[in-house]
Structure formats: structure tokens, C-alpha cells
Amino acid sequence: MVFLDDHHSYSYRRGDPMNYSFLWFSLINLFLVIILSPLFMTIIKKVKAWAQMRRGPPILQGYYNLFKLLRKETIYSPTSSMIMRITPPLNMILLLVAALFVPLVYVPSPINGIGNIILFLYLLALAKFLMALAGLDAGSTFGGMGSSREMTISAIIEPVVIVIFAALAFVFKTANIHEMVSTAITSPIYLFSPSLILLSISLFIVLITETARVPVDNPETHLELTMIHEAMILEQSGKNLALMEASHAIKQTLLMALLLNIFLPWGVSTSLTFSTVVIGILLFLVKGIGLCIIIGIFESSLAKLRLFRLPSLFMIAFFLSFLTILLEVFG
């Protein structure tokens, strides 16, 4: 019963403020997440454009968009209340806190339960909760439809996510993402276990769902057929829209990093030196771009599923992750 026994949990309270390894980790992780997120978004767009024989946006378009939006005036509907005004910054804050839960290139010694996989999930859930409320706030039909569908989808994907997490906790004997990654680094035997291959497929489906991509949603448009995520943030504008878009991109990077660093932990290190960090960043960039290309191709080769056909897609993910548990229980 050691695995939830997190001895560092309360070091904070004993007057031992964040140790330096954690401080460095926070700075590196936050910097990388913020810098890489718009890039990954654009790369996926670029891949999809190539698949459609278009040239696609320039590679830095993600950054240009965010800066453009930040400079623009913010417009609030007269119907909207405080919820509309606090959601974008709160969303960003929650995602930044969540960014400390998934190590990108360096794993510090765990502190204060940061990295708890359920807390990570529920921080994202709180962001989504607020976003769905903001969707209803302006009183437009688009926003309401987006909120309703988003909450439905997030509800039916939830059992899949929890079973994946339970299976991960089962395999790695810990419920902390940081410890999972450091276990994955030290014992590469996990890499080729059938359980992890099954889990990575399920986690990929979760990634697609949570980042509102084809076949669940379509990030390019907010038209009637796909009105989920984009419809929900339709009423946002100016710097609020920039915050929403940036936090959505951060969420995607975090989920990608979760998938990459647990299943392909190359380049992540537990020691903090200049060279390990640089190598780590380069390797993460390679892994990330690779995954972006896979996502882009995956999106281009599928059609959007009907909303009420989605439960069957999630059932596939559920069965795969449940199969892992069966394998582990009887194996």
C-alpha cells in the first residue's frame, strides 16, 4: 500500500517552501508548454492542409493569431454576466496549474501531491465546467448547444478516462503522473507491454475527444453539424478569445505530453543539468511533432461521426482500457 503514500505531501506546511528542483521544473515546464502549444496547433493544421493539397498557414500563424486577438477590443453581449468575464482568465489559470502536473522534459521530486492524476483530470473538468457556463451566459442558441453537447460528451468519455487512469495506476503502482514518468524512464520494459499498447490507443481516443477533433468535433468550424467546442466559445472576443484559444492549445499539449512521456519516455530525465534539459527539449519537440503529424493524418482520414454515434467510439476505448485491467488482473 505504498503507492499513494506520498511522503513529500506536506513538506510545504513544515515551512520548507518549494525546493529549487520544483521551482526550476515549474519554470521550464510552463515556459515550454506556453511556447509549444500554438506551434503544435499550427502543425496539425498544416498537416491537414497538405492532406487537402493546400499550402496551409505559416508555421508561426498560431502566435500571430494570439497576438492579434490580444490587441483587439473585447466585446461582451449585454445579456452576459460576470461568468463571461471571469471564465477566460480562470480557464487559463487552471490550465497553467494543470501544466505543472505533466512533466515535459524533467521530473522533479514530487511535492504537495502535484501530479496527482485525478486532481489533474478535475482541474481540466473545472475549466470545462466554467467554459460551458460561459457558453450559456450570452443566451445565444449556439453557445447553449455547444455547452450541452460538450457536457454530454465529457460525461460519457469520463468512465473511459478513469478506467485508463486506474489501469495506469495499476501498471505503474502509483497515482501520480510524475512518478509514472520516472518509473517509465527507469524501467523501459514497460514500453512494449501489451497493456500499455492497449492503453495508448484508448488515451489517443481521449486526446482526440478532449481536444475537440474529428471524428468527435471539428476544430475548423462552428457550423451546425459540429457545433461543440467552437460553438461554446463563439461569443468570446478580443483578449478573452485569445485566452480561451491559448488554454485550449495548452490542454492539447498537456494531453499529448501525458501520452508521449508515459509511453515513450525518451529524453525525459530526473536530473537537472543544462545538457539533459536541452536534449530533453529537442527530443520532446521531435516526439510532439511526430504525434501532431499522426493526429493530422488521423483527422484527415476520417469523417465526422454523428453525435449519437459517438458512444460507440468511446465504447471501443472503454473496452481496450478495460481489457488492460483484465490482462493485469489475470496476467
Add this chain to the structure above:
Amino acid sequence: MLRLLGFALGSFVLAFVLPLAFIRKRNSLLSRCSLLLTLLGSILSSIAASIILWKGNSFSYTAYSYSPAISFSFLIDQLAAFFILIISVVTIAVTIYSWDYVKHVTAHNKKNFLTALLSLFVLSMLLIIAAKNMIPFLFFWELMAILSYFLVMFDYEQKTTAKAGIFYFVMTILSTVLVMTGFFLIYHNTGIFEFTSFNGASPVVSTAFILLLIGFGIKAGIVPFHKWLPYAHAAAPSPISALMSGVMIKVAIYGFLRVVLFVFPTPLLWWGIVVLLVGTISALLGVIYALKEHDIKRLLAYHSIENIGIIFIAIGLYLLFQSTGLFTLAQISLAAALFHTLNHALFKSLLFLAAGSVINSTETRNIEEMGGLMKRMPATAWLFLIGAISISALPPFNGFVSELMIFQTFFQSTALSFPVIKIVLFLCLALFALTSALAAACFVKAFGIIFLAQPRSQHAKEAKEAKLPMIIGESILALFCLGLGLFSAQIFSRIGAKINVSFGLPNLLFVGILMIAFAFILFVVLRIVASRKTKVSETWGCGAISQQSTMEYTASGFSEPIVTIFSPIYHPQKINQRFFFDSANTQFKEGLVEIHLLKFFEEYLYLPVARGVEKVSSIIARTQNQVDIDPYLLWSFLTIITLIVIAGVIL
């Protein structure tokens, strides 16, 4: 301690007697006095309970002793003190809230009646928990049942109240019968009415356990005995709904825990599985039924069923781990059950009180007729939002922590050595996760439809903010919700040090500090980088000229995708009729669309049983209805003979 509790008892009794003695008095002085006395009593009892919890020594008192086996005595140990604290804190908030609420009761005698019953109702619950043995327990259990029935019937003028009352009455009596039978089985084997460990023959022990599970389960509102909750909670006045949902059903949890911990200290494995499955089903069906509900109070009542289910899941895990010898995990599950009980009491009362303010302002319970209240009643809206986030188990509020503890024990259930049970546990885990996500969806619906967008009725448009006492009452509960969430790691590390268990909770206070720090950085960065220009203007609506409240998303619209996905449970029937001006059906005159959802338990369980009872009683009724007295004498004679024969055989 005795003096403290005596004062508490005195003020509760005085709060009951005073308004009843002068029930015809035509001012609100008496009801105010009574509320103050109830407030005083609950503050005193909360202090006493805190002292007992802190020091860890229990308090006992014998009021009347007929024989060593039969006595009317009380014992407040730490378990009891914990529940007394829950009741007292919620009562404090409810009485402060009621200060203004009673104004809305127009008839003065009813006003006095309400405050009097309120105080005695709280007192009866406190005394159930303080009961040392089964006799005072059952006595006050019945008192609570009767008083709560009166409170449900408070608005007796309304037609729906009668139905709610009869439903509640039947269920509550059934609960008492089962609990009493269970107690007598225990008495039959141990020879005393104490809550001591019961080592009879296995089938007898199991029968007693199942009887008590169902008996307390009915009162707690587990599926399939849950139907009274949405009726009764909707019918009662809002402060009473808050007490019933926040506290009364917890008394049933207390009763169940008392027998589980003290009477059955060595549980069997299958009990755990039964309780776990019952809990999972209650949690899932509770939230699924809540999603389709438009009546705010019934929606909250269904969420009580969900949360009681979650508490039963934790108790089920406790039984499972206890029976397999994994005592550390058992203790964590038990702590999760207790903590969720406390949390649910706090946020559910908060939600019921806030809903009460909304109902007062809009004069409707239908959320479709609300909307736009965030601007009209901002304080109530924020308090409701805190309750909604807590009940949706989102960090950093208290609901999250107890659900996190349950998730973590589920994750650690791999330590069990039975493969099949592990698989059952993982299935329950998946359903539990679904429950918690659906609860979030339901509260997006509830908050969004009630408070956001534009008002959808005249009443909602003219809604006024609730009065200050109401807001203070709610704020107390909201502060507890936030505080217990933020300081959870600190609290549990202290408790864990005492009982040598590591709970492994993440430090939410640290997360909170991080959030504030990031908020500050974000503010500064945006200040430098971003444009500060803002404008309030109509946003583009695809060519709509102006935005109307009729275009908004409604509660039915919001839950429609979920209803469609879970259609095997709801069995929605859509009726679509169109009428035309001409026979060729070209000119549309009017249309009618109705969606009916199946009330499964009512149609397939309750009504058949009720019809059966009716049939039997009509047969029995035939033997009466006669003018002459002879048949009655015959019946009485036969009854007495039978009773004597039975008594002779048994004794």
C-alpha cells in the same frame, strides 16, 4: 459538559413550547424568539460536539432505567459527536436563513407552528444520534418520522402535497418496521438492546444486516426505495428541505454506520458487494433522473439520492476491505464515507437554501421560467455556484476531496486477492466516474438555466435579491465548503497521524496559492500586452435582429443529448401532432410536441404494490362494514386466542 448539553436541550424545548403556547399571537415576535432559541441550542450542541471530537473522551448519561436491559440512556462518542456537529452546523445556517424566510409564511399560526416543529425536529435528530441503545433510538426515530411528516404536509392546501405526504408516510413507516425487526433480531440473540457486537448463526446475522440495510436505506433514499425523496423534499418549505436533505437522511446513514461498526464488526464479503452495488446504482440513477428534472427542488432531491449512493459506495468499500483484512484501506474508505456525509450535508443545504431564495423571488419552482437571475440576485447566484461546484466534485472545494478519496481507494483495490471482485470493482469505478461527470453536466444545466442568459418570465424579470439573513445563512455553509476543501490535506494529515493511516491527499491549499499567484502574473501580463478596450454590445446572432429570451437554450434542450443517449433508461416517448387549416395539409395551423419519460419505479414497482395492498384491504374491508357487533367479537376473540398460543409457543 452535562450543563452545556442541558442548556442546549432546554433551549430546543423552549423553542418548541413557546410558539405553540401562544400559537394565535398575531405577530412574528414569538417565531423570531423560537428561531433564536433554536440557534442558541444548535450553537451550544456544536460546541459540545467539538469538545468531544477534539478531546476524544465520550459523554454518557442515563435518563431513566427500568431494568439493566431496558434503559433510556445516552452516549456521545466520537462518531455521534461528528454527526451532532453536522446537524448543528446545518441548523445554525438554516435558522439564520429562516429569520427572513418565515416572513413569507402569511398565516401567523402557521408561522409559529413552523418554527416550533423546526426546533423539535432538530432535537429529535440530535437525540437519535445521542441514543446509547436501541430503545431511545427507536423512540426518537419515530418522533423524527412524525415531525418530518408534519413538515412535509406544511403546505397542505396544495394538491401535490397530499400525494407527497402519503408517499412519505408509507415509506417512513416501512423503514421503521424494518429497522425495528432488525433490532429485535439482534435483541433475540444478544439479549440486550445495546449496539454491541452480534455473533449469531450466519443466516440470522445476514438477515439482520439486510433488514437494517433496507430499513436505513429507505430513510436514506437508496434506489429502489428513493421515490419519496423527490416528492417530500419538493413539498416541504425550503429550510425544511435543506434540513431533510442535508441532515435527516444523514441520520439514516448514522444509524447504518452505527450498526455496521458496532454490531457487525466482522462483516462478510458479500455484504460489501451488495452495499457497493446498491450505492453505485443509486448514484447513477439518481443523477440520471436529476438530469431530466425541471423542478429545482426535485432536481436537488435526486442529487441527494446520487450522493447517498456515493456514501454507500464508500461504506461498501469499507465492508469489502474490512472483510478481507485490508484494514488501512478500510479506514480510508470509512473516512471517505464520513467526509462525504459532512460535505453533502454542507453543499446540499446550501443549494436548497439558495434554491429557496430563488423560488421566493420568482414564485416558481420550474427552472424553465427562470433565467437571467445572475444580474438580479448576484449574491445568491455566487453562493449557488459554490454549491454547484462543490457538488460536482470540482477542486478546490470539499466535494472533490471526498470523491478523490473514493477514487484512490478504488485505484488501490488491486490489493484484493479475488480477481472477479476486482473486475466488479473496476466496473463500479467506471460507473462512479460517469456519475460524477453527469453531476457536473446537470449543474451546468441548473446554474446556466436558472442564473444565466435572459429571464424567461415576468416573475424572473422582476426578481429581487434575497434578504441579508438568508445570504448570511448560505455564506456560512459556502465558507465551510471552501475551507474544508482547501485545508483537506492538513486536516487529514492530522487525523492520519492519530490513526496511523496515510491518506495521500494532494495539498489543495498549495494549488489554491498557485492559482492566486498565476492569477496575479496573468493580470500583469495582460495589462502589459493586451488591449484594455472593452465594449458592451449586441454580439452577432446570424442575422437575428435582436436577441429574445425565447431563443435561448432551455433545460429540456440542454439535457436532450443525454436523454437520447440514455434512452433505454428513460424510454422517452415523443408525441408530435400537427393540425392544418385545410384538408390537404398544406397550411399549418398549430402543433403539439410532448416528450414523456418513463417513471420506471413508480409504474413497475410502487403502483403494483400499492394496487396489491388495496386489493387485500378491500377483501378485509368486506369482513367489516356490518351493522351488528357479533362478527367483531368473533374476530377479537380469535385474535386473542392466536396471540396467546403464539406467545406460549415462543416463550
